[in-house]
Amino acid sequence: MKSNKAILIAVILSIIFSGIYIFTNRMPEAFKFGSEIMDFFYGIALGTIAAGIFYLFQVFIPEKRRQKIVRENFKLNYTLFKKDSIAIFLSALGSSYDSELPKMLSDLEEFKKYFKADFKEGQDRWHGVVNGLNKNLLQDLLVQFEILSQEIDFFLNNVVLHDEEVFAFLKRLKITINGLKNTSLDYDEMKTLSHFLWELFAGWSYVTGYRKSDIFEEMFSKV
Numbered sequence: 001m002k003s004n005k006a007i008l009i010a011v012i013l014s015i016i017f018s019g020i021y022i023f024t025n026r027m028p029e030a031f032k033f034g035s036e037i038m039d040f041f042y043g044i045a046l047g048t049i050a051a052g053i054f055y056l057f058q059v060f061i062p063e064k065r066r067q068k069i070v071r072e073n074f075k076l077n078y079t080l081f082k083k084d085s086i087a088i089f090l091s092a093l094g095s096s097y098d099s100e101l102p103k104m105l106s107d108l109e110e111f112k113k114y115f116k117a118d119f120k121e122g123q124d125r126w127h128g129v130v131n132g133l134n135k136n137l138l139q140d141l142l143v144q145f146e147i148l149s150q151e152i153d154f155f156l157n158n159v160v161l162h163d164e165e166v167f168a169f170l171k172r173l174k175i176t177i178n179g180l181k182n183t184s185l186d187y188d189e190m191k192t193l194s195h196f197l198w199e200l201f202a203g204w205s206y207v208t209g210y211r212k213s214d215i216f217e218e219m220f221s222k223v
Helices: 003-024 032-093 106-114 127-134 135-158 165-178 187-202 215-220
Strands: 118-120
Touching: 003 032, 003 106, 032 127, 032 135, 032 187, 032 215, 106 215, 118 127, 127 187, 135 165, 165 187, 165 215
Parallel strands: none
Antiparallel strands: none
């Protein structure tokens, strides 16, 4: 961003100087060799303007377009991650479901309402999910987190972030995912995984309670 500002300032100053030159180059010289000096700086100004135009169309605009594609791709992949993970949760319940249900449950409120509903005596659907995650389903879920981790890496390496909060959030998420990649069916490990999943998919926070919007959506709005 600092480089772009410096280039913009240089181009603006060059345009101003060129305008001054055009309106003053026919006036009598105010000092010796004034005309030659003005011609010299005029040439530099024209070169700067040409370089600025080249940079705009060959570097700046394509780079902005590329970063927009990366951002939109990351957002799409996060949506797919949520749907695929929710499909795993539904499979853990051991019953069939409508193909549109994972998409509907991607909404925080719908997710919370659905998985807080009674499943068996003394147990809601979310407890049914945690208890129903077998080795294969758990592995499928961890694969989804590994894919998300790779997407975070690609995003951070290809998009210039100017918001420290967004950067810190993605790094924390990356660290958390890395800490869960060896999760087994051990009770304590599953309890930790369950808390993280509920926080991510239902919007729960020990600090603020339930959020009204997906924290990813909040972060995307700042990118």
